[in-house]
Amino acid sequence: MQNGKQSNGDTKLDVQDAQLSFKKKGIQTNLEKFLILFSVAVLVVCVVFIVLYINNSKDETINSAGGTGASTSDNICLTPECSIAASRLLGSLNTKVQPCDDFYEFACGTWMKKNVIPEDRSSYDMFGVVREDVEVIMKIVLEQPGSSRDPESVSHAKNLYKSCINQTYIDSRGIEPSFDLLKELGGWPVLGNNKGGNWNESDYNLTTLLLNLIRYNNKPLINLYVYTDSKNSSARVIFLDQPDFGMPGRKYYLNGLNDTMVRAYKALAQAVAEEFHADPSTAAQDMEEVIKLETDIANISMRDEDRRDSFALYNPIEMQKLKTNYTVPAGAKFNWDEFITRVMNIEGVDVFIPPNETIIVRAIPYFSKMFEVLEKYSHRTISNYLVWRIMKNRINNLGQKFQDLVTEYNKALYGTSTSRARWRTCASYVNTYYGLSLGRLFVKEAFDENAKQETLDMIHNLRAAFGELVDENTWMDDTTRGLAKEKAKYIQEKIGYQDFILNSTALDEYYENYTAEANTYFENVLSNLRRSSIDSLRYLRFEVDKNEWGTAPATVNAYYNSVLNRIMFPAGILQPPFFSSSQTKSMNYGGIGVVIGHEITHGFDDRGRQYDKDGNLKQWWTDEVIQTFKKQAQCLVDQYGNFSVPEADGMKMNGINTLGENIADNGGLKESYRAYRRWVETRGMEEEQLPGVKYTHDQIFFINFAQVWCGNMRRESAINRILTGVHSPGRFRVIGTLQNSEDFSRAFNCPKTSFMNAAKKCSVW
Numbered sequence: 001m002q003n004g005k006q007s008n009g010d011t012k013l014d015v016q017d018a019q020l021s022f023k024k025k026g027i028q029t030n031l032e033k034f035l036i037l038f039s040v041a042v043l044v045v046c047v048v049f050i051v052l053y054i055n056n057s058k059d060e061t062i063n064s065a066g067g068t069g070a071s072t073s074d075n076i077c078l079t080p081e082c083s084i085a086a087s088r089l090l091g092s093l094n095t096k097v098q099p100c101d102d103f104y105e106f107a108c109g110t111w112m113k114k115n116v117i118p119e120d121r122s123s124y125d126m127f128g129v130v131r132e133d134v135e136v137i138m139k140i141v142l143e144q145p146g147s148s149r150d151p152e153s154v155s156h157a158k159n160l161y162k163s164c165i166n167q168t169y170i171d172s173r174g175i176e177p178s179f180d181l182l183k184e185l186g187g188w189p190v191l192g193n194n195k196g197g198n199w200n201e202s203d204y205n206l207t208t209l210l211l212n213l214i215r216y217n218n219k220p221l222i223n224l225y226v227y228t229d230s231k232n233s234s235a236r237v238i239f240l241d242q243p244d245f246g247m248p249g250r251k252y253y254l255n256g257l258n259d260t261m262v263r264a265y266k267a268l269a270q271a272v273a274e275e276f277h278a279d280p281s282t283a284a285q286d287m288e289e290v291i292k293l294e295t296d297i298a299n300i301s302m303r304d305e306d307r308r309d310s311f312a313l314y315n316p317i318e319m320q321k322l323k324t325n326y327t328v329p330a331g332a333k334f335n336w337d338e339f340i341t342r343v344m345n346i347e348g349v350d351v352f353i354p355p356n357e358t359i360i361v362r363a364i365p366y367f368s369k370m371f372e373v374l375e376k377y378s379h380r381t382i383s384n385y386l387v388w389r390i391m392k393n394r395i396n397n398l399g400q401k402f403q404d405l406v407t408e409y410n411k412a413l414y415g416t417s418t419s420r421a422r423w424r425t426c427a428s429y430v431n432t433y434y435g436l437s438l439g440r441l442f443v444k445e446a447f448d449e450n451a452k453q454e455t456l457d458m459i460h461n462l463r464a465a466f467g468e469l470v471d472e473n474t475w476m477d478d479t480t481r482g483l484a485k486e487k488a489k490y491i492q493e494k495i496g497y498q499d500f501i502l503n504s505t506a507l508d509e510y511y512e513n514y515t516a517e518a519n520t521y522f523e524n525v526l527s528n529l530r531r532s533s534i535d536s537l538r539y540l541r542f543e544v545d546k547n548e549w550g551t552a553p554a555t556v557n558a559y560y561n562s563v564l565n566r567i568m569f570p571a572g573i574l575q576p577p578f579f580s581s582s583q584t585k586s587m588n589y590g591g592i593g594v595v596i597g598h599e600i601t602h603g604f605d606d607r608g609r610q611y612d613k614d615g616n617l618k619q620w621w622t623d624e625v626i627q628t629f630k631k632q633a634q635c636l637v638d639q640y641g642n643f644s645v646p647e648a649d650g651m652k653m654n655g656i657n658t659l660g661e662n663i664a665d666n667g668g669l670k671e672s673y674r675a676y677r678r679w680v681e682t683r684g685m686e687e688e689q690l691p692g693v694k695y696t697h698d699q700i701f702f703i704n705f706a707q708v709w710c711g712n713m714r715r716e717s718a719i720n721r722i723l724t725g726v727h728s729p730g731r732f733r734v735i736g737t738l739q740n741s742e743d744f745s746r747a748f749n750c751p752k753t754s755f756m757n758a759a760k761k762c763s764v765w
Contacts, residue, residue: 003675015589015711022378030499032168032190035552039366039685040357044475045586047642049163053383053672056705058585059419060533062341067707074125075688076449076688076689076690076691077584077687077688077689077690077691079291081580081582081583082582082583082584082688082690083689083691084582085576085580085583085584085690086588086690086691086692086693088576088577089587089690089693089700089703089704090208090692090693091110091111091114092107092108092109092110092111092112092707092710093106093107093703094106094107094108094110094113095310096109097109098754099748099750099756100745100749100750100751100754100755100757101755101756102650102735102755102756103181103702103706103732103734103735103738103744103756104706104709104730104731104735104750106706107543107703107706107710107734108706108709108710108730108734109700111323111707111710112710112711112712113742115129115710115712116712117712117713117714119416119417119418120416120417120418120419120420120421121413121716122410122415122416122713122717122720123415123583123711123712123713123717124233124711124712125709125710125711125712125730126577126707126708126709126710126711127317127557127711128557128711130556130572130573130575130576130578131556131572131574134442134446134556134572134575135424135427135428136429136552137247137442137445137446137554138427138428138431138438138441138442138554139423139424139427140445141240141438141441141442141445141754142157142158142161142427142438142441142540142545143161144441145692151437151440151504151507151508152508152511153434153436153437153507153508153510153511153514154437154440154441154507156434156437156511156514156515156516157430157434157437157438157516159517159524160429160430160433160434160516160519160524161426161427161430162518162519163517163518163519163520163524164422164425164426164429164430164524165422165423165426166353166519166521166745167400167422168397169521170397170398170400170517170522171399171400171523173399173522174398174399175196175275175276175398175399177393177398177520177522178196178391178398178522179195179196179676180373181189181197181216181385181394181526182197183196184212185209185212185213185386185387185487186199186200186203186204186208186209186212186383186734187200187387187619188273188276188383188384188387188388188391189276189286189380189383189384189387190273190282190283190286190287190384191273191276191278192276192278192279192282193546194276194277194278194389195277196276196277197278199380199383201379201380202565203285204333204379204383205333206332206333206334206382207333207334207335207339207342207388209332209383210339210386211339211342211343213347213386213390214346214533215346215529215530215533216390216526216529216530216533216611217529217532217533217536218384218389218390218393218529219243220243220385220389220390221239221297221386222240222245222339222370223239223242223244223658224238224239224240224340224343225238225239225241225337225537226238226239226536226539227239227534227563228544228563228564228615229360229563230310230314230360230563230616231248231314231617231618232616232617233544233546233564233614233615233616234543234544234546235543235544236539236540236542236544237358237359237360237539238340238344238353238357238358238359238360238540238541239359239361239362240359240360240361240362240363240367241361241362241363242301242302242362242363242366242367243301245294245297245298246294246388246389246392246718247261247262247265247268247413248297248303248413248723249723249724250298250303250304251300251723252265252300252487252726253294253295253297253298254299255293257259257288257291257295260296260412261412262291263411264408264409264412264413265291265292265409266287266291266410267408267409268392268406268408268409269287269290269291269388269392269406270284270390271282271286271405271639272388272391272395273286273287275401275402275405286380286381286384287388287465289377289378289381289384290381290384290388290563292377292697293373293377293381293382293385294385296373296376297370297373300365300366300369300370300373301363301366302363302365302366302727303726304657305654305656305657307362308606308656308657308659308660309606309610310610310611310617311610311617311619313362313363314360314361314362314617315360315361315362315364316358316359316361317358317359317361318339318355318356318357318358319337319353319354319355319356319357319358319359319362320337320355320356322337322340322359323335323336323337323739325367326368326370327368327371328371329371329375329457332374332375333379334370334371337355340353340357340359341353342572343537344533344537344540346533346537348513348534348538349464349534349537349538351537351540351541351655352540357656360491360724365554366492377707394522394525396417396521397521398522398527400678403419403704404419406417411577412716413716413720414716414717414720415714415715415716415717416714429600431552431554431555432552433514433528433532433544434514434516435550435551435552435553435554435555436497436498436501436507436510436511436550436552437501437507437511438554438617438676439497439501439552439553439554439571440501440502440507440551440553442554442571442572443496443497443501443502443553443571445497447487447496447497447553447574448574448581449580450581451495451496451571451574451581452495452496452501454579454581454588455496455569455574455592455596456493456495457577458588458589458592458593458596458675459493459495459567459596459600461675461678462593462596462671462675463488463489463491463600463674463678465484465597465670465671465672465675465678466488466597466600466601466667466671466765468674468750469667469670469671469674469765470484470485470488470765471485471721473630473765474630475625475628475629475632477624477625478620478624479622480620480621480622482619483612483613483620483688485602487565487603487604487612487613488600488604490565490611490613490614491565491566491567491600491603492546492564492565492566492567493566493567493568493569494549494551494566494567494568494569494575494754495568495569496553496569496570496571496574497553497570497571498548498550499554508575513531513534513535514527514528514531515527516528542764544564546564546615548565549566549568551568551570552570552572553570553571553572554570554571554572555570555572555573556570556572556573556575557570557572557573558570558573558595558596558598558606559599559601560599560600560602560603560664561615562602562603562607562608562610562611562615563615563616565603565611565613565614565615567596567600567602569592569595569596569599570659572631573592573595574592575710576591577591577704577707577708578591578592578595578708579591579592582686584687584690584700585676585679585680585687585697586676586687586697586698586700586701586704587700587701587704589672589673589675589676589679589701590672590676590702590703590704590705590708591704591705591708593672593675593676594665594668594669594672594705594708595668595708596668596670596672597663597667597668597669597670597671597672597675598664598667599664599668600667600668600671601663601664601666601667601668601671601765602660604663604667604765605659605661605663605664605764606629606633606659606660606662606663607660608660609621609629618705627752629764632762632763632764633663633764634660635762635763636655636662636663636666636762636764637655637656637659638655639655639736639739639740639762640653640655640658640659640662640728640732640736641653641654641655641656642655643728643732643735643736644717645721645722645731645732646730647713647714647715647717647729648715648718648719648721648722649715651718651719651722652722653722653728653729653732654722654725657725657726658725658727658728659724660726661726661727661728661733662728662736662737663764663765665728665736665737666737666740666741666762666763666764666765667764667765668706669737669738669741670741670743670765671765672701672705673698673701673743674740676701677698680697696747698731698743698747699747699748700749701747702738702744702748705734706734706738707732708728709733709734710730711729711730713729735756738756739755739756739757739758739761740758740761740762740763741761742761744756746758
């Protein structure tokens with residue numbers, strides 16, 4: 001699936017301080033007591049009169065298109081929490097737009113006007129808002145003075161933050177911290193005889209260079225990694241895949257070297273080399289060749305559209321046969337067996353690899369042409385490219401001048417004009433490498449423990465609703481239908497955080513090999529990269545522990561894992577508007593409920609359906625059912641592929657790459673609405689009305705669903721989403737899903753001719 005506010009975090013602390021102060025001072029006189037009680041009484045009376053006035057004066061159009069259907073009622077919730085929820089709901093609406101004409105503009109129009117995209121952001125949406133609030137909490141807990149009672153790993157997390165936030169010291173060190181790394185890599189040819197250069201062609205060895213890069217989790221030509229075996233989810237196996245790129249995705253390279261974004265990328269590479277004292281003309285010439293090489297690599301890489309069939313990507317081969325299938329030219333200075341065995345023999349990994357070790361190749365077309373491309377270029381250019389790829393990432397850990405260069409590059413790629421606040425960058429970075437230690441602090445500071453049980457109850461309701469949809473679909477046979485329900489029953493749920501993070505001993509054992517000093521940021525980063533690379537490789541021979549989950553609790557996202565058949569909802573996403581124990585169930589089911597349904601449905605989308613209940617890649621559907629599924633799914637491919645994105649000058653969306661997310665969105669909404677109505681039926685009555693809100697709770701369900709996706713995008717962000725993204729832009733996650741929803745059209749009484757009540761409705765689940 002795929003953001004909590006500084007003011008909220010500060011207010012929380014201020015209120016606590018005020019309460020402490022109040023308790024210390026006490027109420028001194030009877031007059032003060034009387035005045036306080038009188039003021040509270042007047043406030044309550046005012047609130048009641050305001051609510052009554054609003055409800056008596058509102059225009060009820062029950063039977064008209066898009067009407068509310070709500071009637072004036074004495075059953076009104078007057079708690080502060082309901083008032084806050086009502087304010088949040090109403091504050092985003094644009095009531096000048098009819099719900100049946102354009103529900104996204106209706107639900108989000110005012111939000112989009114009020115929330116200007118920050119200069120350091122390419123887009124801004126509700127996920128971004130919640131993430132920012134969570135980052136504030138992370139900042140608060142990371143900046144609190146250390147305690148002797150803190151686990152060692154928490155102290156290291158705070159040290160990492162301190163080293164990152166100290167920009168003055170980072171600036172004073174210049175480029176000096178990077179020289180040992182460049183020396184380890186054999187030098188950067190573009191730098192000539194300057195420090196960090198000293199590259200010698202006679203020492204060139206592609207096997208060794210790629211090995212040294214993978215030590216720092218950098219894989220620019222060959223993406224070798226260890227992960228759960230797709231066909232045996234209790235074991236791990238070595239995978240070989242095509243790499244990612246210096247730019248956001250392969251399609252960025254396909255418009256040629258004169259494309260604006262490609263030239264910006266080349267300008268960044270050249271400017272960085274010059275900051276390392278490369279001769280300007282040499283830097284220009286060398287980096288031109290680097291971009292040509294990377295463009296050629298992009299052109300032989302598989303399209304994202306061709307990588308959705310997991311069976312086509314699962315190609316086992318014995319290691320000793322790689323050299324036969326993917327012939328290495330004599331001058332390439334590379335050996336498959338040596339590369340893999342040396343990688344798995346890195347200190348800390350130490351895994352013996354026999355010649356007949358099974359390797360899973362996920363990109364046959366790429367590896368079939370990789371050495372053919374490399375033969376076109378000199379060893380100097382290949383070395384320049386490989387070192388550039390790691391340095392592009394590492395300049396983010398150097399002084400401000402490099403961050404300014406990155407900011408200039410980001411203007412072209414993402415439309416941003418400033419860098420992010422340093423503390424936000426640092427808090428997010430700590431969360432990446434010490435997510436469980438930071439998560440311990442986060443959940444103690446900000447997590448509502450009641451959220452666990454309430455979310456679990458919702459999951460059970462959503463799972464039952466999915467079962468109903470399986471029973472009702474007409475394109476499955478009975479055998480496959482039974483297996484689908486069984487898989488849904490087997491889905492694991494993980495909510496909030498792992499309990500062991502509250503155990504200091506267990507937490508320190510988890511991070512036993514991680515350390516961070518309070519000053520040396522660049523060295524801390526390299527240490528984290530080395531450790532993460534080792535940890536990603538060393539478990540090859542270990543059986544998969546399906547109960548372990550290392551997701552950082554302060555993550556604002558949710559996940560489905562195919563090979564573990566698991567859904568996961570970290571503590572960070574269990575925040576308003578997604579979830580709150582104090583907001584209405586209609587809002588919770590429209591928020592986190594749809595997210596839960598979305599993740600459940602991922603187990604049955606175009607890729608998730610390829611894995612059985614145990615997480616094994618297996619054809620457990622008949623050929624006939626697969627064909628009917630593809631016909632159902634094609635409707636969504638066509639529907640979303642015809643949406644034009646206004647922020648991207650009308651570019652069409654990619655209905656193939658977004659298919660899995662679109663299936664999950666549509667199924668998740670349908671499941672959550674059913675689950676909500678079941679909850680109401682079990683309760684025996686509708687919820688209390690929100691104060692000043694004229695909409696029914698069925699309508700509030702859909703409004704909150706839409707408001708989860710409120711957002712604004714720059715042109716560059718929209719283009720990036722189309723070229724590389726698997727998620728539809730928020731506008732179409734709302735419009736596309738609701739156009740297919742009979743429940744929505746009934747709730748808002750949308751005419752058959754209206755935009756939101758599409759004549760042709762797509763349905764997979």
